[in-house]
Amino acid sequence: MKKPPSLRNNNGSLQVRVRIDGKDAFINRLGRWDDPVAVATAHAIAAQIWSDYQQGTFDRSLMAYQPLINGKEVGVLEALRVRAETKRQAAAIHAYRVLQRYGKPIRTRSDAEGFLAWLRAEGLSDCTIAGLMTHYRQCSGGNRHLFSHKLKWQRRSVQSDVLSVEDIQVVLADLESNEPWYYPLFLLWLSTGMRNAEIRGLTWDCIRWEDGEVLVCKSLRRDGYSSGHHSWASTKTGKERVVPLTAQVREVLRQHKEQMEQLAIYDPYGLVFVAPTSYSNIYDHLVGRVWKRSLERCGLKPRRLYAQRHSFLSHALAMGNSPADLAAAAGHSTKMLLDTYAKPTGRLKMPSWQTP
Numbered sequence: 202m203k204k205p206p207s208l209r210n211n212n213g214s215l216q217v218r219v220r221i222d223g224k225d226a227f228i229n230r231l232g233r234w235d236d237p238v239a240v241a242t243a244h245a246i247a248a249q250i251w252s253d254y255q256q257g258t259f260d261r262s263l264m265a266y267q268p269l270i271n272g273k274e275v276g277v278l279e280a281l282r283v284r285a286e287t288k289r290q291a292a293a294i295h296a297y298r299v300l301q302r303y304g305k306p307i308r309t310r311s312d313a314e315g316f317l318a319w320l321r322a323e324g325l326s327d328c329t330i331a332g333l334m335t336h337y338r339q340c341s342g343g344n345r346h347l348f349s350h351k352l353k354w355q356r357r358s359v360q361s362d363v364l365s366v367e368d369i370q371v372v373l374a375d376l377e378s379n380e381p382w383y384y385p386l387f388l389l390w391l392s393t394g395m396r397n398a399e400i401r402g403l404t405w406d407c408i409r410w411e412d413g414e415v416l417v418c419k420s421l422r423r424d425g426y427s428s429g430h431h432s433w434a435s436t437k438t439g440k441e442r443v444v445p446l447t448a449q450v451r452e453v454l455r456q457h458k459e460q461m462e463q464l465a466i467y468d469p470y471g472l473v474f475v476a477p478t479s480y481s482n483i484y485d486h487l488v489g490r491v492w493k494r495s496l497e498r499c500g501l502k503p504r505r506l507y508a509q510r511h512s513f514l515s516h517a518l519a520m521g522n523s524p525a526d527l528a529a530a531a532g533h534s535t536k537m538l539l540d541t542y543a544k545p546t547g548r549l550k551m552p553s554w555q556t557p
Contacts, residue, residue, distance in 0.1 A: 202220055202221060202251075202254050202410050203218065203220070204220070204328075205247060205248075205250075205251040206218060206219045206246075206247040206250050206251060207219075207247070208240070208243050208244070208247065209227070210234045212229075213233055213234050213235070214229070214232075214233065214234065215231040215232050215233060215234045215236070215239050215240065215243050216228060216229055216231065216243075216429075217231065217246050217247050217250070217266075219237055219250060219263065221261060226263055228243075228246060228263055228266055231246075247429075249266060250263075250266055269277070277300065277307065277337065277340055277341055277344075278297070278300060278301060279305060280340035280341075281296060281297040281300060281336065281337075281340050282291070282297055284297070284336065284339075284340055285297040285425070288425075289422075289425045289426060289432075290422075290425045291335060291423075292336070292425075293424040293425065294425045294426060295333070296332075296333050296336035296337065299320070299333060300337065303316060304320060307347060308344075308347075309347075310347060312328050312347070313347040313348060313350075317350060319377070320333070327352040327353060328352075330350075330352060331350075331352045334348045334349070334350060334352075361502075361504070362505060362507060362508040362511040362512070363508070363511050363515045363516075364504070364508060364512045365500075365511050366516065367467070368499070368501055369391055369455060369512060371499045371501075372495050372496065372499055372501070373387065373388060373391070375495050375498050375499050376388075376491075376495050379494075379495070379498065380491050380494070380495060382477045383459040383491045384486070385453045385454055385456075385474070386400065386451070386474045386483075386488070387491075387492070387509065388449070388450055388453055389403075389415075389446075389450055389454065390509040390510075390511060390513075391509050391513055392446070392447055392449075392450045392513065392515065393415065393444045393446070393450075393530075394444075394510040394512075394513030394514045394517070394530075395415075395417060395444070395489075395510070396420065396437060396510065396532070397485055397506060397507070398420035398421055398422045398434070398437075399417050399419075399420045400438060400474065400483075400498065401420070401421040401422030401431070401472075401474070401482060401483055401484070402419050402420045402422075402433065402472070403415070403417075403456070403472070403473045403474065404419075404470055404471060404472055404473060405467070405468070405469050405470065405471060405472075405473055406469060406470050408446075408454060408473070409481050410451065410455075411443060413446050413448075413451060414443050414444060414445050414446055414474060415443070415444050415446055416442075416443055417436060417441065417442050417443070417444060417532070418435075418436065418441040419433060419434065419435060419436065420433075420434050420435065420436055420437070421433060421434075421472075421482055421546050422434045423484065423485070431482055431484070436532055437532060438532050438533075440532065442529060442530060442532050443530070444530045445530070454473070457473070466480050485506060487507055488506065492504075492506055499536050510531075514527065514531055514538065514542035515542055515543070518538075518542065518543055524538055524539055524543075542552075
């Protein structure tokens with residue numbers, strides 16, 4: 202910044218123009234150019250920017266200088282609102298609503314510490330707060346440092362989600378006997394490690410019977426604003442991938458297809474897995490109840506639905522599959538696969554030093 206900020210008339214709307222690294226940046230929402238109070242406010246903001254720049258405390262994101270609207274800071278809130286409405290995911294929506302309910306500006310480290318204290322007073326755990334802070338950092342531009350805190354919490358052990366081979370066999374046997382409508386779903390899930398939304402959105406035309414594989418090219422995602430609604434989307438990475446199917450999985454899927462044909466609900470381009478009564482799309486809460494019942498019957502500790510993916514990938518790695526091949530089938534980078542899913546499975550093969 203080589204010279205002080207200037208005021209600008211944008212079709213009657215007042216702006217402060219700041220030249221940063223050869224590019225113009227603007228502070229808006231100041232009012233009308235013909236309003237003397239707004240002009241005085243704009244001059245004060247420009248003077249504060251120039252003073253901070255001279256003292257080495259200039260906020261390059263300009264968030265510290267944005268005016269309050271009805272006493273509230275709107276920059277981060279607006280970014281969060283756009284994020285929530287775009288992603289429509291429960292976590293993003295929750296982050297937006299929490300900050301909206303707080304209703305105070307966060308411009309300094311002191312403001313951020315006050316916000317953190319308020320979150321704890323609301324009864325939120327440090328684990329939940331850390332998740333919220335991730336969204337706030339991503340929507341804060343140059344002020345992301347305000348939402349960086351060293352929070353201590355007991356991280357969930359991903360290893361606890363991995364079922365042993367014996368556990369998987371017991372659960373699948375239980376599902377085949379007691380939940381036959383859902384048995385094909387869980388067998389496929391544990392045999393491919395597909396994501397929840399990919400299982401929900403799997404259609405019959407994506408199963409390549411002759412090639413013995415499934416094309417994973419889309420997902421059916423839950424709407425965070427209305428949990429009963431789902432919408433079609435791409436995979437998490439936006440890329441298609443192919444996952445091999447075992448002979449057992451193909452045979453069970455064929456039987457499932459025949460059952461749907463007998464019920465006159467089979468559609469060659471329709472969903473593979475539907476609810477047993479309404480024949481509409483499945484959802485996590487419904488499938489989660491089936492999963493919980495089966496684990497209880499088998500005397501196993503509760504596990505998340507994501508245990509299907511963790512169990513498959515951990516055991517597939519333990520079998521000696523190439524991490525690169527497995528990462529391609531999982532829709533991950535090799536590094537992410539190894540960092541997240543390379544967990545102990547109890548299948549360690551020990552070397553033997555006996556001479557032939």
